[in-house]
Amino acid sequence: MITELIKLYERDLNRLEKEISAFTEESNLWKTKGNIINSAGNLCLHIIGNLKTYIGKNLGNIHYLRNRDAEFSTTSIPRESLIHEINKTKAVVSQSLAQMKATDLENTYKEDVLGYSMTNGYFLIHLSGHLNYHLGQINYLRRILEE
Numbered sequence: 001m002i003t004e005l006i007k008l009y010e011r012d013l014n015r016l017e018k019e020i021s022a023f024t025e026e027s028n029l030w031k032t033k034g035n036i037i038n039s040a041g042n043l044c045l046h047i048i049g050n051l052k053t054y055i056g057k058n059l060g061n062i063h064y065l066r067n068r069d070a071e072f073s074t075t076s077i078p079r080e081s082l083i084h085e086i087n088k089t090k091a092v093v094s095q096s097l098a099q100m101k102a103t104d105l106e107n108t109y110k111e112d113v114l115g116y117s118m119t120n121g122y123f124l125i126h127l128s129g130h131l132n133y134h135l136g137q138i139n140y141l142r143r144i145l146e147e
Contacts, residue, residue: 001105005124006097009051012131013090019138020044020082026143029082030075036073041106042136045071046083048089054127056089058110059120060096095126 020040023029029041038046049071056062105121113123 001122002100002102006094008128009055009093009097009131010090012135013086013093014126016044016047016131016135016138017083017086019135019142023079023142024146026040026079028117028142029079032113033141033144036141038137039075040141041075041077041082042072042089043134043138043141044086045074045077047131048085050130051089051093051127054111054113054123055096056092060092060098060099062092064092065073081092108146120126 020029023040026138029044030039031041031058048067050064052062052064053066057064057066100120105119105124108118109118111121114126118126
């Protein structure tokens with residue numbers, strides 16, 4: 001299961017990189033439209049902070065200090081910097097998951113993030129869904145802004 005999780009996270013972080021790269025106007029990474037309140041750039045930063053915290057820091061013991069507020073308030077980071085951070089995140093996630101044993105998936109996750117106790121395996125599946133939810137938002141926002 002760990003090998004499959006690594007493949008899924010790598011696949012989806014590669015998709016994130018492709019979505020960020022697909023913006024024809026780099027400035028559109030930081031724009032919203034209508035009732036949409038989070039830009040693609042901010043959603044990208046949020047995905048990075050989320051995975052570096054909950055997988056890298058909490059499961060892989062890789063130092064990371066999260067600033068969640070900045071994930072939603074920072075603007076105008078160059079596309080290449082976002083892509084660099086996506087690739088760093090991919091390495092952190094892969095490294096963290098690769099050091100786990102199959103039995104670790106059944107252990108209780110160290111933080112009560114969702115308001116209830118859960119296994120590491122459950123939370124890793126949740127985080128994959130969270131990543132894909134925001135990946136879809138980025139895709140639709142790109143298409144709306146660049147129609």
